[in-house]
Each structure stands twice: as C-alpha cells, then as structure tokens.
Amino acid sequence: MARTALVVGGNRGIGLAVARRLADEGHHVAVTYRQEPPPAGLLGVPCDVTDLDSVRDAFDRAEELLGSVDVLVHSAGITRDRLLYAMSEEDFALPLLTNLTGAYRVTRRAVRGMLRRRWGRIVLLSSQVALSGEAGQANYSASKAALVGFARSLARELGGRGITVNVVAPGLTDTDMAAALPEERREAIVAGVPVGRLVRPEEVAAAVAFLASADAGAVTGAVLPVDGGAGMGH
Numbered sequence: 001m002a003r004t005a006l007v008v009g010g011n012r013g014i015g016l017a018v019a020r021r022l023a024d025e026g027h028h029v030a031v032t033y034r035q036e037p038p039p040a041g042l043l044g045v046p047c048d049v050t051d052l053d054s055v056r057d058a059f060d061r062a063e064e065l066l067g068s069v070d071v072l073v074h075s076a077g078i079t080r081d082r083l084l085y086a087m088s089e090e091d092f093a094l095p096l097l098t099n100l101t102g103a104y105r106v107t108r109r110a111v112r113g114m115l116r117r118r119w120g121r122i123v124l125l126s127s128q129v130a131l132s133g134e135a136g137q138a139n140y141s142a143s144k145a146a147l148v149g150f151a152r153s154l155a156r157e158l159g160g161r162g163i164t165v166n167v168v169a170p171g172l173t174d175t176d177m178a179a180a181l182p183e184e185r186r187e188a189i190v191a192g193v194p195v196g197r198l199v200r201p202e203e204v205a206a207a208v209a210f211l212a213s214a215d216a217g218a219v220t221g222a223v224l225p226v227d228g229g230a231g232m233g234h
C-alpha cells in the first residue's frame with residue numbers, strides 16, 4: 001500500500017537515499033531542505049528544524065500536497081566536533097538542537113495525523129557513536145544517544161495506536177558528513193570496521209525502508225545498527 005512519507009533532511013546524503021528508496025517502493029515522498037533543493041523528481045519543502053515555525057510550515061505544505069504523513073524519517077543532523085576543553089556552550093547546544101530537539105519537533109507534529117489514522121512509522125537516524133562514544137564528539141554522541149531514550153519512550157506511548165518508533169544507527173557512511181573528516185581519521189575508523197569499508201547510504205536506506213514497512217509492525221523501540229559490524233550489534 002502506498003503511504004505518504006516525509007524525510008526531514010532528505011535533499012542529500014542518507015536522507016536522499018531513503019527518499020529515493022521509499023519512492024522506488026511506490027510511496028508518495030516529500031523531503032525537506034534548507035538551501036539546496038533535492039534533485040529533480042523529488043518533492044522538496046523548505047524546513048530548518050531549529051525554527052519551530054519552519055517545521056510547522058513544512059508539514060502544512062507537505063500535507064497540503066501529499067496528504068497526512070504516515071512515515072516520518074528524521075535524518076537531519078549536524079556535527080560540531082571539538083575536544084571538551086574547546087567545546088563552547090554553542091558548540092554543545094547546536095547539535096542537540098538539530099539532532100534531538102529537531103526530532104522532538106517533527107515527531108510531535110507528525111504524530112497528530114498518525115494518531116487519527118491509528119497507523120504510523122517513525123524512524124530516527126542516530127549513530128554508532130551514540131553507543132560507542134567518540135573522542136571529539138561528546139555533543140553529537142550525546143544527542144544521538146538521547147534519541148534512543150526518546151524513541152523507546154514513544155514506542156511505549158504509541159505502540160497501542162499502531163505507531164512504531166525505531167532508531168537506525170549507521171556507522172561511518174559515505175556522505176558529505178564523512179567527507180568532512182580528515183582522510184587519516186576516516187581511514188583509522190574504517191580500519192576498525194569488520195566489513196572494511198564505509199557504509200553506503202543505500203544500505204542505511206534499506207534498513208529504514210524495512211522499519212517503515214507494514215511488515216515491521218511488531219518492531220518498535222529497536223536500535224538497528226547498519227555499521228559494517230563496528231558495534232557488533234551494540
């Protein structure tokens with residue numbers, strides 16, 4: 001059955017791969033972007049999750065064009081890597097605002113329609129480092145670990161209403177975010193990955209698509225690693 005999906009942060013990287021995968025499966029898909037719209041063929045709605053009005057406008061627009069959101073994917077995320085001694089209040093707060101508060105905002109808005117229809121799929125992009133930790137990423141990994149508690153609490157709250165809430169935890173994935181790391185750092189990380197390479201965005205998208213499917217109705221509160229074995233299932 002075709003569903004309406006909104007991928008927050010879907011104009012590039014993992015979110016774009018998710019949007020393409022869901023569209024290939026026949027779903028009606030909208031993605032959000034800030035400056036750079038998605039490639040041709042995908043419906044884009046502007047949204048900056050650090051701005052509550054922008055979240056409201058994005059949902060209004062997506063729902064006006066496609067109907068109420070059945071599948072929500074929160075892929076918007078930023079890093080602000082610093083060792084603790086150099087991490088300012090702002091460096092700490094910004095990833096939390098985008099990665100965690102952003103997830104709260106879009107989920108809260110999406111759940112409204114899902115509750116009405118008693119069906120919904122929510123998938124939040126966390127990270128392997130949420131569970132393993134990473135030097136220089138105390139802010140980022142805290143925001144990503146918090147998503148697990150957020151998702152599991154909502155899984156309990158919403159499970160009886162046909163709404164599942166799950167987390168996907170990718171390892172280092174071949175996107176702009178990984179490209180921003182110094183090459184030696186990337187190589188050092190890959191050296192510790194059993195499959196010996198970066199994760200492909202399409203591999204993360206396949207996991208998200210499963211969790212978004214009708215078949216995954218009994219999977220909720222899960223953390224699904226797609227990390228080449230780096231976390232050994234955490």
Ligand code: NDP
Pocket residue numbers: 008009010011012013014015032033034035036047048049050074075076077078098125126127128169170171172173174175176177178
């Ligand atoms: P990218 O840096 O390639 O893309 C980030 C996406 O987030 C873009 O669509 C970007 O939109 C969007 N975004 C950033 N800030 C905001 C904001 N304030 N409001 C709305 N959208 C925003 O990241 P990836 O695709 O690699 O990562 C996707 C998710 O997966 C992130 O949550 C990331 O933390 C997580 N992840 C990534 C890993 C990796 O190695 N790549 C590993 C583990 C987890 P815009 O184009 O407008 O900037």
